Amino acid sequence: MYSDDIAIRVNNLSKCYHIYERPQDRLKQSLYPRFQQLMGRQPSTYFREFWALRDVSFEIKKGETVGIIGRNGSGKSTLLQIICGTLTPTGGTVDTRGRIAALLELGSGFNPEFTGRENVYMNGSILGLSREEMDARFDDIAAFADIGEFIDQPVKTYSSGMYVRLAFAVAVAVEPQIMVVDEALSVGDIRFQNKCLRRLDEIKASGCSILFVSHSSTMIESFCDSVVWLEQGEIRDSGRPNEVVRRYVDYMAHGVNDSGNKSVFDIGIETEQSSNGWEWIRITDQNNVRALDDYAFKRIRVKVGEEPNASRLPCEPTVIEIECEFLALKPIEFPLFAVGIFNELNEPVIHCNSNNLGTRMIPIVDGQLVTCHFKATIPGLRPGKYLLAIGMDEGLLGAHQLLCHVYDAWVFQVLSPRSGRIQGGYVQVQDATINLQIMKGDRQ
Template identity: 50%
Template sequence: MSLISPIKLQSVSKCYRIYKNPQDRFKQAFLNHWRRMIGAVENHAEAGYYREHWALRDVSFELQPGEAVGILGRNGAGKSTLLQIIAGTLAPTSGTVETTGRITALLELGSGFNPEFTGCENVFMNAGILGLSRKDTERRFDEIAAFADIGDFIDQPIKTYSSGMMMRLAFAVQTVLDPDVLIVDEALSVGDAKFQEKCFRKLRTLREGGTSILFVSHDINSVTSFCDRALLFDAGQLIDSGKPTDVSKAYIESLYSESPKKSPPRARENLPIEAEPERASPVQTITRDAAEEKVAQDEYRFGNRKVEILEVAIFDNKGKQTELLASGNRYTIIQTVVAHFPVIDLASGFIIRNKRGVDLFGITNKTAGVEIPRIEAGQIFEISIEIDAWLAAGDYFLQAANAGENGVQYDCRIDALHFVVIDTPTLFTTSIVNLNPKLRFDSIKNEQHTMGAPDG
């Protein structure tokens, strides 16, 4: 495996000019021509007939050989623009992009396909663009067709394909050609569950063979379970980079915070509550101190704290608090909460994740059909659930959260509690749930099915 970084970005920016009308575009072209005639150098600070929109601003990172990097961000954060620049279909306004080896990309659905050509013809066309000879493509064609698994439609025009069929063929072409870098931009979201699982198997095989992968998805579970590293973008800027489980927490905050911010999320933790003294609860100061003492070491927390979680705890069937759970036993999970302001239509819930950040279970009072009545300022209350802990042995993390109208987070405590499940000796160590299995062997006496029996 080569130790040279297949992708290296240095201070990459992309600016688009937004014109109010077509006439302004013509005026700007004339102005630019006049400036060139007098020898003036154009710069972005000068006034013109347009406004600037920076889709990317000063982005720098490297991709290592065999590394899978997930890219997270809200819609419009600059993810697709970044991938198009790396793929070479879009030029940056400034900065440098260094790439080595063969780069294949699954960008917009159907990109790179001629809708009038058959699937077979598109396979050869795309392979040729990627540098494969016709002989090499013929040698790999059966493998591509088998992976796409679209049957006789391989000989039909692309314009007759469903979105799922188009994605199947595109994925088969781009991954069978032994790329050094594979770029995937939310393409797998249109496939059925069985084909998605097949795709992730192929991606893991490619990664093990040294292929670097850039993976864009809004599915946090896919990023945390598959990727080695994650990048978080907001308003065209790279604002966080690191372990997928850590970056995903910042991504959740960017989605549900009342007013998303552009500074790095690590510097935004534990912001003070905005003061509204005429409505504030008299228990605010006391309960805040109690709450801070309960913060878990690896907890990630955000929200405006108008409603605040004081404590999260698990109790066994004898009412004893515990963080060591026996698989299959019944437990009660409780969050103790205080309202600092009057609240109506509260949404409160829990999520359980494994140590790779994959959601295993989640519930809110909304999904359970339980309405929470109006809560007054200063009121302390509990939200609880009873569960049968049919989890496999291992480490798990509990999230507790409370939100108001439009999903605005009052208090979201990710990894608020770390607990351990034991007593599943019969399961594989890779298991994440315990289905309470009963394995049995039954002998079937049938001489007809005896293999290798001697004659006579």
């Protein structure tokens, strides 16, 4: 049964392409196998198979926004084209409910010889809208696209930004039940991107389901309800945006291979008792470690103000002190120690290292266990959860080699201020004043 709250259902979807090494192989494949089959022989093949998608299954509810992430060539665009009906699958099924408006790769959907106005009406007719319905919408489309007199010029004269402006304006104006966006918004400037995201929020609130592909982790995490991670045509992971995207970034940028369902904010810790209460926390595989075989952070401890290993910070400037033990089985001539604080969107809120702080670290000899000490006053952060990362590299900034990085060394939470008033942005300003001065004079 097809549930009433499901807008898109993808079931065991697969797509296989035939790759030919030479043009003549395509002709051979179209002729020879048929003769061989008629003669009772096993047909020959003159191609190799490339599976762009293999057994992909998921559902999208009405009003839900789902992000699709993955490296180039992972099958994202192929998946969207099959959902939109512009590609035929090799196997599996796609069921959709409602009118679909799509923003696929730049250049699709518009006739380059037609003017912008002619393409608007052509796209409307393709989506089942009458001339009268498009007449009623045209002024809004032209105003949103904001390309001026170019609306009556051939599309082939448009810049990429003008093209995507008009394409998006048409897509949102036809009141779709399903919206498919494939990296198109990355072409526009930041003002237009924000304008598009506000409009997507509006159509999402109206009950439209949105399938969204982007390489921007920030955009995916802030806009989507859930995420599907494609890798070599298969679903590698899916779930909450902040968790899946963090695992994806760790895998792509840091080489950390962890696609489990564990939240990075629920890492286990192993502590060692200390006489002064400042306990050591052992570094384990749960901390998302990437390292060469001869280097390792063994343990870490953190102090917030005078409170050892505090996991809750106030929403105000705070002194943080970090100690960590690092073991080097091979010498390091130019040690480079780094500390970073990342928010739930995996964005670096704070990142500094011994080089840009002007600290010259002494060389480390082989077999030496050293203690790295870091102390700083960090600004008041926006309330939420954060991760502390530490790293040791060899070399100078801009020309260094990774030795050991611990991406989830410590988890902490910044509490809301007692007043309950939370500022926007990454950090909270302190001791700010705002005054309104009434100028003398007659009312205008």
